[in-house]
Amino acid sequence: MPEGRFHLFGRLSNKAVSMQKKRLTIGMSGASGAELCVYLLKALQQQEGWESHLVITDSALLTLEHEVGMNEQQLYELADHVYGRNEVGASIASGTFKTEGMVIIPCSMKTLAGVRTGYSDSLLLRAADVTLKERKKLVLVARETPLNSIHLDNMLTLSNMGVVMMPAMMTFYNQPETVRDMSLHLVGKVLNEFGLEMPGFRRWGSELCKPLPESK
Numbered sequence: 145m146p147e148g149r150f151h152l153f154g155r156l157s158n159k160a161v162s163m164q165k166k167r168l169t170i171g172m173s174g175a176s177g178a179e180l181c182v183y184l185l186k187a188l189q190q191q192e193g194w195e196s197h198l199v200i201t202d203s204a205l206l207t208l209e210h211e212v213g214m215n216e217q218q219l220y221e222l223a224d225h226v227y228g229r230n231e232v233g234a235s236i237a238s239g240t241f242k243t244e245g246m247v248i249i250p251c252s253m254k255t256l257a258g259v260r261t262g263y264s265d266s267l268l269l270r271a272a273d274v275t276l277k278e279r280k281k282l283v284l285v286a287r288e289t290p291l292n293s294i295h296l297d298n299m300l301t302l303s304n305m306g307v308v309m310m311p312a313m314m315t316f317y318n319q320p321e322t323v324r325d326m327s328l329h330l331v332g333k334v335l336n337e338f339g340l341e342m343p344g345f346r347r348w349g350s351e352l353c354k355p356l357p358e359s360k
Contacts, residue, residue, distance in 0.1 A: 165193050165194055165195045166193055166194050166195070166244050167194075167195055167196075167197055167241075167242065167243040167244060168188060168194060168195070168196055168197065168243065168244055168245065168246070168247065168338065169197045169199070169236050169243050169245070169246040169247070169271050169275065170184060170185065170188075170196050170197065170198050170199075170223070170246070170247050170248075170249065171198075171199050171200070171246060171247070171248040171249070171251075171255075171268040171271060171272065172198070172199075172200040172201070172204040172208075172248070172249065172250070172268075173200075173201050173203065173204055173248060173250060173251055173252040173254070173255040173268065174201055174202070174203020174204045174206060174207050174252055174254075175207070175250040175251060175252035175253075175255075175286075175287035175288065176207060176211065176250065176287055177211075177249075177250035177285070177287045177312050178204065178207045178208040178210075178211045178212050178214075178250065179211060179212050179327060180249050180250055180285060180312060180327055180330060180331065181200075181204075181208075181219075181249045181250065182208075182212060182214065182219065182222065183327055183328055183331045184247065184249055184331050184334060184335075185198065185219075185222035185223055186222060187328075187331050187332075187335060187342050188335075189222070190342075190343065191335070191340050194340070195224035195225065196222075196223045196224045196225065197223070197224070197225045197226075197227070197235075197236055197243070198219075198220070198222075198223035198225065198226050198227070199226075199227045199228075199229065199231075199234075199236065199267050199268045199271060200219070200229065200268070201229060201255070201266065201268055202229060203252070227267055228267070229266060229267060229268070230266065230267060231267050232266075232267055232270060234267055236267070236270075236271045236274070237267060237270045237271060237274060238274065239274050239277060239278045241274075243275070243280060244280070244281070244338055245275060245280040245281035245282060245283070245337075245338060246271060246272060246275040246280065246281075246282050246283070247282075247283045247284075247285065247334055248268070248272060248282075248283070248284050248285065249283075249285040249334065250285050250286075250287035250312055251284040251285050251286050251287060252287065252288070253286070253288050253294075253295050253298075255268065255269065256284060256286055256295070256298050256299070256302070257294075257298055258272075259272045259273070259276075259282075259284065259302065259307075260298045260301050260302050276305065276307070279306075281308065281337060281338065282306075282307045282308065283307075283308040283310055283334055283337050284302065284307055284308070284309055284310065285310050285311070285312050285330070285334065286299065286309060286310070286311045286312070287311070287312045308337055310330070310333060310334065310337075312330060313330075314326050315329045315330070317348055318346035318348075319346070328342070328344070328345075329345070329346065332345035332346075
């Protein structure tokens with residue numbers, strides 16, 4: 145048999161196979177916490193062998209400009225691939241497009257409800273629906289407080305379906321000094337779900353997370 149990998153339309157070289165990167169779909173809804181998505185995109189740039197596939201909602205753009213002071217183009221420059229908000233024929237809308245999973249960060253309660261009910265009226269929701277049907281990992285960084293019974297019921301249903309519910313909660317054991325420290329710690333947890341280690345991520349029990357001495 146000739147060397148190399150084969151597919152329907154001819155030979156795919158071993159070099160091409162080895163150069164293929166793992167894909168992570170990233171969705172950004174209009175919930176508060178737009179900077180979390182910015183940090184995740186920047187962190188994924190540092191992960192060798194990975195690439196980001198970004199889709200955002202109209203509301204996400206408004207939040208991005210208000211909270212971070214970035215425009216649409218500045219955000220897109222952080223991603224490897226970007227898709228139009230209503231581009232329902234995009235590659236990430238198909239189960240045949242190979243990805244390692246998807247993260248929606250931040251995830252509004254409206255988007256969460258859409259994922260729960262399979263209401264795929266946008267590319268972001270369609271991509272999430274595809275992630276579920278293909279049994280890939282889906283991480284929802286939910287952003288809302290306080291939570292009502294509808295929110296909690298939606299989260300419980302999704303959790304029972306295997307979705308990773310990761311609310312954007314503050315952390316303290318890693319001894320953060322700024323909001324940025326807390327945000328990056330959360331992004332480190334997101335990456336951890338896909339087997340990735342973020343430089344400087346403070347795990348409990350590590351030298352960086354030793355308890356401070358008690359004050360006298």
